[in-house]
Amino acid sequence: MMGLSGRKNVASDMHLKRRKNGAPDPSLTRWRLRHQIRQGDIGYLTYLHGITYAKEYGYDQRFEAYVADGLAEFARSFNRDRDRIWLAETSDHIVGSIAIVRHSKAAAQLRWFFVDPKYRGTGMGRRLLKRALHFCKQRRYRNVFLWTTSELIAAQRLYTGAGFKRTRKKTHRIWGRTITEERYDLDLRNG
Numbered sequence: 001m002m003g004l005s006g007r008k009n010v011a012s013d014m015h016l017k018r019r020k021n022g023a024p025d026p027s028l029t030r031w032r033l034r035h036q037i038r039q040g041d042i043g044y045l046t047y048l049h050g051i052t053y054a055k056e057y058g059y060d061q062r063f064e065a066y067v068a069d070g071l072a073e074f075a076r077s078f079n080r081d082r083d084r085i086w087l088a089e090t091s092d093h094i095v096g097s098i099a100i101v102r103h104s105k106a107a108a109q110l111r112w113f114f115v116d117p118k119y120r121g122t123g124m125g126r127r128l129l130k131r132a133l134h135f136c137k138q139r140r141y142r143n144v145f146l147w148t149t150s151e152l153i154a155a156q157r158l159y160t161g162a163g164f165k166r167t168r169k170k171t172h173r174i175w176g177r178t179i180t181e182e183r184y185d186l187d188l189r190n191g
Helices: 004-016 041-057 061-077 124-138 153-161
Strands: 032-034 084-090 093-102 107-115 143-149 165-174 177-187
Touching: 032 124, 041 061, 041 093, 041 107, 061 107, 084 124, 093 124, 107 124, 124 143, 124 153, 143 153, 153 177
Parallel strands: 107 143
Antiparallel strands: 032 084, 084 093, 093 107, 143 177, 165 177
16 A cells, blocks of 8 residues: 555656646647547556556455456446447557446446546546536436545545535445445436
């Protein structure tokens, strides 16, 4: 698990990637978004989640298996009219992702929201979230929900900024640690 000094180094690295005027390094703003799944995407997303969450939060291999199971099911049951995944990439490398998965006729689940640590603070996360919520509205979902963990503070700020409300919490031992999972819901009928 990354300690406070490790988190400070990550934050310090982000500051090095910003110009003096506070804007992100221009090289980090050159990425494109696609929503077609290509060969290798499912495995690579699994890898990115597994390696990043192990390094930053100490999650074990069971987290990677959890991500792999969900992504595999998504690929098997994909319905292009109701499901969507967006992949942010640069130089043919995935550096961000978000997905909407049909849960019922009226509800969708937001999943696999990921921004490569080098690209955090560039607006990528906000753009991915905006695209996903726009898709939900287009498809006339009435509710979108997600599960996250209490330690993902920046993501929680994005969710609440978009109107999500925390509706549930549960603390348990999972992925090699004691973790508090949190559910957030957004009623799309009010906006």
